[in-house]
Amino acid sequence: MSGAALSQLHLVWRRDEVPHALLRDRLALRAAEASVAFSRRSEQAVELRDAMHLLRPADLPGPAGETYQAWRRAAERSMSVKTLTRALPGTEPEQIAAWLDAGHGLTVTRAAMALEKVLSDAPRATAPALVLADAALAQALGWPHLVPLLASDLKRSDFRKQGEGLRLACHRALIGSVSEAIRLSADLTRRAAHLKAIAPKxxxxxxxxxxxxxxxxxxxxxxxxxxxxxxxxxxxxxxxxxxxxxxxxxxxxxxxxxx
CATH class of the missing domain: 1.10.10 (Arc Repressor Mutant, subunit A)
Known part of the structure; x- marks a missing residue:
């Protein structure tokens, strides 16, 4: 089921009329909201948006804002170790490359193994672990950009799982998150088409x-x-x-x- 969902999303990404950057940015907000909740903070989407978009040059975004910033930076540019290092400035490029290479096998298995490896090496680094799991997923699928998917439908209890248990949790999470991503893509495509239609006026x-x-x-x-x-x-x-x-x-x- 997760494979079928990812195949359908793959077709969505190939459609030119989909506002790809906008969709990734909206998914980054959902992923950030989930990541903040995993760290037992209460900030919702409205607070995360304020922390990012109303930030003055000399201000710091705070812990929740930094999480949101990491997701946005990870998803906005073509995926590479350099992009991920920019998104996760406290992590060395060599460490990021090693975590990305930790997974092998089928697509979701690679993502689950990357997630498990990061959490094994840095148990409190939930948000970086999720970013790198989505990066491993995109890499396995041949997508040029990271697409934030896993965070929004995983549960806090899933991070205590290993091996087969974590792999199955990732499969289940993708079924829900991909369905929401496809629904969101249809809505944003319709809205973007309307904006483009009136832009000449x-x-x-x-x-x-x-x-x-x-x-x-x-x-x-x-x-x-x-x-x-x-x-x-x-x-x-x-x-x-x-x-x-x-x-x-x-x-x-x-x-x-x-x-």
Whole structure:
């Protein structure tokens, strides 16, 4: 069943109309939320978004924000040891390469073995272990990017398992997480198509570049757009009126927007 699910997701990744970067970024948020919960912290998606997108240059994102940052960095660029080192700055490249090579055999088995090896060497490194397990999975499937899948449907008790027990837990987790990823891809593809359809009607200078940013990120603060502050806010509000964008916070200030 997990193999069938991954085969279907593989077909999704081959479709040009799917907003791949946006989908990976949205899945990174789900993975970060799960990873934070595994460390017994209470931050939900809304807090993680704030920790990342409202961060000022001199500020630190905090433990939960760092976890979210790791997932986003791991998924946003083509997968390599260099990309994973950037996502996990406290880990040496040689160690990352060794953990990635720890798995062998079939696809999910390789991911489970990488997860087990990292947790064996660093029992508290749950988030890095999950990142590297997804990296091993993507590597086995020949995907150019890491796709955050395992974290969102594993259970805390699964991390105490080894061997066959952990492998079966990864299979079960993938059945659920891949189904959600496919559902999410369909929703984001529809929303992205609507945004692309109305993009030529936007008259603000820099609107085309802003649309490209929205099509690659889970959430965007107006200050991150290549427009003057007032024009950026007006563009975001206009896109909400047109049904091409959602305001994600429910606040009157420090708002975030996403497809």
């Amino acid at each position: 936007l008259q603000a200078k820099g609107a085309a570049d802003a649309v490209e940013i929205f099509l690659s990120r889970d959430a965007v603060a107006p200050s991150a757009l290549p427009l003057p502050a007032r024009a950026a806010r007006r563009l975001c509000d206009r896109l909400v009126e047109l049904g091409a964008m959602r305001e994600l916070t429910g606040r009157d200030t420090f708002r975030l927007y996403g497809v």
